[in-house]
Amino acid sequence: MSVVARRYYNRGREALERNDIDAALEACRAALDLAPQFTSARIAYAVALGRLGDFPRAAQALRTGLGTRASAVARAALWATLGDVLTAGGDFLGAEDAFRQAAATHPDFAARAAGGLTRVYAKLGRHRDAIAQLRVAAAALAAAERPAGDSDQPDR
Helix, strand or coil: CCHHHHHHHHHHHHHHHCCCHHHHHHHHHHHHHHCCCCHHHHHHHHHHHHHHCCHHHHHHHHHHHHCCCCCHHHHHHHHHHHHHHHHHHCCHHHHHHHHHHHHHHCHHHHHHHHHHHHHHHHHCCCHHHHHHHHHHHHHHHHHHHCCCCCCCCCCC
16 A cells, blocks of 8 residues: 555545545545555545435445455445445445345454344334344344353353
């Protein structure tokens, strides 16, 4: 990763925190121009577009990132963010697929994906499915907080 691309990305993140969307878009776009495979910059760029309400462009930016070489964690982050963008844009079926892809891509995204699916199912009126996904999210969070080697099984 180029130092300059990272510097632009950091400026973009700071601008997002200040809610300066124009500056965030400019900085993140510059980071992506320098390093198209920079997943964090791509996600920040999509978040900025989403805050503007430009969900189609945000979704396209994330889908483009899925076409680059990225680690499983980065791909899962792209899928999960795509799910968030599609949910905000009203494409609930697309969001459902994106959250399922995130969960299947990397186990660390199980809770986030289940939380996203909870929102999607609630918006679709599928309340039983929403509650089931809420339980999945709670179980995934509880498992993530459990110390390594700790289990529910008694010692033998």
